[in-house]
Amino acid sequence: MDFAQFLDTFFNWEAMAQVIPSLLTVGLPNTLILAVLSGIIGCVLGMLLAIMAIARNAVLRWISRVYTDIFRGLPAVVTILIISIGLGPVVKDITGSSNPYPLGIMALSLMAAAYIGEIFRSGIQSVEKGQLEASRALGFSYGSSMRLVVVPQGIRRVLPALVNQFIALIKDSSLIYFLGLLASQREIFRIGNDATANSGNLSPLVAAALLYLLLTIPLTHLVNYIDNRLRTGRPEKKQPDDAAALIGKGAQP
Amino acid sequence: MSEFASGSLTGKNLHLSFGSNHVLRGIDLHVETGTTASVIGPSGSGKSTLLRVMNRLIEPDQGDILLDGRSVLKDNPDELRQRIGMVFQQFNLFPHKTVVENVALALRKLRKLPKDQARAEALEQLDLVGLKHKADSRPANLSGGQQQRVAIARALAMKPEVMFFDEATSALDPELVKGVLALMADLAKGGMTMVVVTHEMGFSRNVSDTVTFMDGGVVVESGPPEQIFTGPRTERLQGFLSDVL
Numbered sequence: 001m002d003f004a005q006f007l008d009t010f011f012n013w014e015a016m017a018q019v020i021p022s023l024l025t026v027g028l029p030n031t032l033i034l035a036v037l038s039g040i041i042g043c044v045l046g047m048l049l050a051i052m053a054i055a056r057n058a059v060l061r062w063i064s065r066v067y068t069d070i071f072r073g074l075p076a077v078v079t080i081l082i083i084s085i086g087l088g089p090v091v092k093d094i095t096g097s098s099n100p101y102p103l104g105i106m107a108l109s110l111m112a113a114a115y116i117g118e119i120f121r122s123g124i125q126s127v128e129k130g131q132l133e134a135s136r137a138l139g140f141s142y143g144s145s146m147r148l149v150v151v152p153q154g155i156r157r158v159l160p161a162l163v164n165q166f167i168a169l170i171k172d173s174s175l176i177y178f179l180g181l182l183a184s185q186r187e188i189f190r191i192g193n194d195a196t197a198n199s200g201n202l203s204p205l206v207a208a209a210l211l212y213l214l215l216t217i218p219l220t221h222l223v224n225y226i227d228n229r230l231r232t233g234r235p236e237k238k239q240p241d242d243a244a245a246l247i248g249k250g251a252q253p
Numbered sequence: 254m255s256e257f258a259s260g261s262l263t264g265k266n267l268h269l270s271f272g273s274n275h276v277l278r279g280i281d282l283h284v285e286t287g288t289t290a291s292v293i294g295p296s297g298s299g300k301s302t303l304l305r306v307m308n309r310l311i312e313p314d315q316g317d318i319l320l321d322g323r324s325v326l327k328d329n330p331d332e333l334r335q336r337i338g339m340v341f342q343q344f345n346l347f348p349h350k351t352v353v354e355n356v357a358l359a360l361r362k363l364r365k366l367p368k369d370q371a372r373a374e375a376l377e378q379l380d381l382v383g384l385k386h387k388a389d390s391r392p393a394n395l396s397g398g399q400q401q402r403v404a405i406a407r408a409l410a411m412k413p414e415v416m417f418f419d420e421a422t423s424a425l426d427p428e429l430v431k432g433v434l435a436l437m438a439d440l441a442k443g444g445m446t447m448v449v450v451t452h453e454m455g456f457s458r459n460v461s462d463t464v465t466f467m468d469g470g471v472v473v474e475s476g477p478p479e480q481i482f483t484g485p486r487t488e489r490l491q492g493f494l495s496d497v498l
Binding site for chain 1: 308310331332334335337338339341343345346347348349358359362363404407408411
């Protein structure tokens with residue numbers, strides 16, 4: 001493969017230009033809808049799983065454990081197919097709609113919940129026991145103590161892991177192409193893949209790949225920023241008397 | 254005349270086991286209204302556990318707890334703990350909140366005060382412990398002694414009838430201990446009912462009205478400080494005092 005051939009295979013500008021409009025107007029919104037919605041639902045379910053995982057009630061702990069084991073242990077494709085094909089007819093009976101898109105979001109959310117639940121659990125459990133004790137000693141109930149004192153601290157500590165999970169969701173959203181979506185429901189990968197299949201040239205897929213990187217690379221840097229900020233702490237605003245104290249120190253011999 | 258709406262506190266025949274470990278073996282402790290009882294003893298003797306049982310952070314297996322002469326074992330434990338302030342060895346301030354938010358949180362959420370009124374009351378409490386100027390700092394930016402004074406303000410803000418101190422100065426650098434002990438002595442003088450678990454024998458001797466010596470989950474000896482420190486009657490107390498003094 002000479003260099004011109006290489007360029008033509010991966011970076012054929014005409015083939016890219018053809019697909020870029022639909023990548024941006026159809027693929028990008030769909031990918032974002034899939035990732036953001038399943039991210040939000042995953043966080044809500046994940047918090048529920050985390051709270052259940054540390055509950056005193058053994059049945060709740062067991063339910064959370066089994067759920068997490070199953071949804072973390074299956075390949076994403078398998079979960080997506082089982083949920084959409086398995087639940088598709090049920091949903092159609094109830095709502096009369098055979099749109100697989102919501103089922104795709106549901107499958108992504110259920111998987112995300114298992115991972116996010118574990119992230120939240122580790123964060124919550126990393127908060128020192130004294131925090132819960134101090135809150136209870138003030139007269140807060142267990143629930144209020146968790147809500148006001150323990151969980152907010154736990155979430156802060158796992159923000160980097162949470163953003164990583166969101167990056168994974170952006171990438172995993174491509175897997176719902178298995179569901180056979182309408183043209184208007186296609187996400188970034190499917191649009192690039194279709195164009196590549198039609199033209200026999202890889203450039204549309206490369207364009208899709210670049211768009212993914214445009215989404216995920218800033219997020220990876222956000223992780224690093226948050227991580228650094230959490231480790232070194234927020235720069236404290238100088239109080240006037242602190243500034244004065246510094247000047248005072250300088251004046252000492 | 255007391256500055257505080259204090260009450261008396263009594264623990265009667267308190268028992269507690271963790272599995273086969275019998276931590277409290279029938280403890281009796283009575284603190285008169287407005288007085289300070291210090292609890293001393295070697296580590297592992299059950300002093301800190303006794304505090305946690307008396308405010309029902311841990312439920313006793315057996316025995317009774319009386320606040321102002323009335324049993325509180327049937328009350329809602331959360332409401333009981335609103336009436337008993339507690340200060341911990343490790344301060345346990347909430348690091349995600351500012352100093353004033355630490356003090357105001359319970360005022361807002363438990364006493365249901367509006368936000369600005371809770372803040373005003375919290376600032377007042379901070380002023381009493383000399384830390385009003387640190388109101389908007391994060392706890393992590395305070396020294397240990399300052400953090401502990403904030404923790405005391407946080408407990409006092411709920412206008413408790415009794416205050417518990419669980420080795421409140423043990424985690425402090427030596428030069429910071431004095432300030433916290435002075436604040437505690439002020440509270441005692443002001444008529445707060447206090448139970449102070451401590452290794453500070455000077456405080457126990459000079460500030461408290463009664464001293465209780467615990468070892469192995471039982472009260473070995475108790476009485477006024479002069480009697481405990483100058484005329485210990487049991488060998489165990491004599492041994493303990495010769496170790497720590």
